[in-house]
Amino acid sequence: MRNIWSLMKKEIGAYFSSPIAYVVISGFLLLVGYFFYSLVSWFNAQAMQMAQNPYYAQHININEMVFSPLFHNMSIILILVAPLLTMRLLAEEKKSGTDELLYTSPLSVGQIILGKYFAALVMLAAMLGLTALLSIFAFAFGNPEIAPWLTGYLGLFLMGATFIAIGLFFSSLTDNQIVAAFLTFVTLLLLLVLNWVASSGSGTWQSVLSYLSLSQHFEDMTRGILDTKDVVYYLSFSSFGLFLAHSVIQSRRWR
Amino acid sequence: MIEVQGLTKKYGELVAVRDLTFKVETGRIWGLLGPNAAGKTTTMRILTGYLPATAGRATVAGFDVFNEPDAVKKSIGYLPEVVPLYLDMTVSGYLGFVAEIKQVPAAKRKAAIARAVESAGLKDVSRRLIKNISRGFKQRVGIAQAMIHDPKVLVLDEPTIGLDPAQIREIRELIKGLRGEHTILLSTHILPEVTQVCDGVVIINEGRLMASGSLEDLAASFERKDGVILKLRRAGAEEAALFKGIPGVDRVSAEGNELRIEWGRGRDLHDDVARLALDRGLGLREMRSVASIEDLYMKIVSGGLEQ
Ligand SMILES: Nc1ncnc2c1ncn2[C@@H]1O[C@H](COP(=O)(O)OP(=O)(O)OP(=O)(O)O)[C@@H](O)[C@H]1O
Ligand SMILES: [Mg+2]
Numbered sequence: 001m002r003n004i005w006s007l008m009k010k011e012i013g014a015y016f017s018s019p020i021a022y023v024v025i026s027g028f029l030l031l032v033g034y035f036f037y038s039l040v041s042w043f044n045a046q047a048m049q050m051a052q053n054p055y056y057a058q059h060i061n062i063n064e065m066v067f068s069p070l071f072h073n074m075s076i077i078l079i080l081v082a083p084l085l086t087m088r089l090l091a092e093e094k095k096s097g098t099d100e101l102l103y104t105s106p107l108s109v110g111q112i113i114l115g116k117y118f119a120a121l122v123m124l125a126a127m128l129g130l131t132a133l134l135s136i137f138a139f140a141f142g143n144p145e146i147a148p149w150l151t152g153y154l155g156l157f158l159m160g161a162t163f164i165a166i167g168l169f170f171s172s173l174t175d176n177q178i179v180a181a182f183l184t185f186v187t188l189l190l191l192l193v194l195n196w197v198a199s200s201g202s203g204t205w206q207s208v209l210s211y212l213s214l215s216q217h218f219e220d221m222t223r224g225i226l227d228t229k230d231v232v233y234y235l236s237f238s239s240f241g242l243f244l245a246h247s248v249i250q251s252r253r254w255r
Numbered sequence: 256m257i258e259v260q261g262l263t264k265k266y267g268e269l270v271a272v273r274d275l276t277f278k279v280e281t282g283r284i285w286g287l288l289g290p291n292a293a294g295k296t297t298t299m300r301i302l303t304g305y306l307p308a309t310a311g312r313a314t315v316a317g318f319d320v321f322n323e324p325d326a327v328k329k330s331i332g333y334l335p336e337v338v339p340l341y342l343d344m345t346v347s348g349y350l351g352f353v354a355e356i357k358q359v360p361a362a363k364r365k366a367a368i369a370r371a372v373e374s375a376g377l378k379d380v381s382r383r384l385i386k387n388i389s390r391g392f393k394q395r396v397g398i399a400q401a402m403i404h405d406p407k408v409l410v411l412d413e414p415t416i417g418l419d420p421a422q423i424r425e426i427r428e429l430i431k432g433l434r435g436e437h438t439i440l441l442s443t444h445i446l447p448e449v450t451q452v453c454d455g456v457v458i459i460n461e462g463r464l465m466a467s468g469s470l471e472d473l474a475a476s477f478e479r480k481d482g483v484i485l486k487l488r489r490a491g492a493e494e495a496a497l498f499k500g501i502p503g504v505d506r507v508s509a510e511g512n513e514l515r516i517e518w519g520r521g522r523d524l525h526d527d528v529a530r531l532a533l534d535r536g537l538g539l540r541e542m543r544s545v546a547s548i549e550d551l552y553m554k555i556v557s558g559g560l561e562q
Contacts, residue, residue, distance in 0.1 A: 003355075006352065006355040013344070014343060017343035017344070018343060096337075096339070096341075097339050098340070100339050101353070101400070103304070104333050105353075106329050106357070106358055
């Protein structure tokens with residue numbers, strides 16, 4: 001446990017001693033801020049119109065009209081951001097030869113991978129936490145429901161954690177950060193669009209594809225529905241990514 | 256303290272280390288000597304648990320490298336060929352991290368870092384970023400890193416490479432100062448490093464053991480004859496004939512401005528040879544022993560000698 005903590009501290013330090021943390025965090029905030037602003041403006045315009053008609057007035061819902069689309073946008077932005085957070089984690093150690101220090105220290109490969117994984121999760125949590133500050137405006141001036149907001153953030157975190165596990169796996173495959181980032185990006189994009197493919201198919205295929213799709217499980221969470229099935233999906237997907245990274249490193253060293 | 260038996264490592268088809276057997280006793284400094292691609296780094300990587308061997312056994316500090324890797328890793332300090340540095344860390348921050356992952360207890364960490372900084376001569380740079388210090392200092396950080404947990408065994412892969420002559424001397428002094436408390440295996444392809452620092456040597460070439468043992472034993476066993484090489488102002492047939500006249504000298508051969516004078520082991524003709532050279536005013540430049548490990552190494556590397 002102490003070993004994991006040591007590595008995690010080191011990785012977080014590494015994020016902030018290079019420009020990468022600052023660039024990624026500010027870019028993420030900028031994009032999310034922009035989407036939030038335009039969604040809120042659109043919502044205000046809509047709400048103004050709808051309020052004149054008593055029938056539509058009941059349907060003014062800030063959760064559905066602002067947060068749900070915002071969470072979707074954020075999940076897309078995370079596809080861009082996650083590879084940037086994970087690309088150097090294992091690739092750089094290999095390139096600079098520092099892996100030789102780690103693997104000749106009394107640490108297990110599992111501890112090394114978990115330390116790095118948790119460090120990236122901390123970055124993810126920090127980024128999501130900062131965007132949550134934006135919502136304070138919505139809570140101050142409107143009256144959104146808290147449950148869908150919370151499950152939406154939980155969903156984003158779980159999804160981001162899965163992205164990071166996949167990114168860590170690709171970082172274990174190569175010593176080139178660009179290659180690691182690009183492969184992660186392509187894979188995440190493919191997993192995201194699986195449910196589009198699925199919607200045009202039929203039968204078992206369709207259900208398999210849409211089950212595998214990363215975004216499908218996120219859908220309910222943005223609406224305030226917390227299903228253990230979805231949580232289990234993300235947790236097992238993450239574990240699978242970490243397991244693959246672990247196997248790659250073990251087999252590289254023992255070949 | 257370090258025992259290697261029948262160690263073999265294959266990278267696919269290439270056999271990097273072939274049936275290597277040697278032993279380093281506690282408290283000694285041993286050199287692993289060989290030309291490029293001899294298999295030095297590969298051997299060290301196996302000893303430190305970075306790579307698995309294809310066949311054979313190795314024990315370090317009484318622990319089996321393959322069955323008890325964690326115990327071995329705790330008792331070894333390792334300076335890899337490529338110094339494993341995190342360039343964005345400060346020197347002391349880096350040593351702190353290494354102390355943590357080498358399981359130095361929190362209470363002792365500060366003292367451990369201070370000791371490593373002190374003995375590797377890093378005081379002036381301890382707060383600087385590693386990327387901003389010179390090559391020689393980076394190498395020292397590598398050595399400090401290897402010593403941080405006060406390991407019983409140190410494995411140093413080419414510790415003086417890339418340093419200027421003054422720094423080479425300092426690092427050698429540093430390593431010599433560790434004799435007794437630590438058992439050290441250091442690799443090098445330069446011979447003077449071995450003769451100046453080490454008690455013994457393992458010479459390998461193309462993955463094969465060529466010779467191993469203490470320096471004195473080796474020098475003795477490889478030359479039945481004793482003798483000297485004289486560097487003179489001029490070394491021709493005339494000069495050779497002069498030395499041939501000394502009673503007991505078996506053979507004199509000239510090469511360039513050097514004379515190689517040999518006699519049977521057991522006699523000591525050094526004084527006679529020197530006196531003759533001085534009396535005749537032959538312009539003596541240098542006098543060295545033919546049974547030097549240097550000759551031995553040159554022969555081994557050029558393929559002239561098989562054991
Ligand atoms: N990871 C690897 N994959 C394939 N071959 C390798 C690998 N590492 C080393 N080799 C080969 O094994 C042989 C021994 O290499 P090694 O690095 O052990 O030599 P060395 O004695 O340390 O040489 P040097 O003095 O140049 O550092 C070389 O022929 C090298 O090309
Ligand atoms: Mg080497």
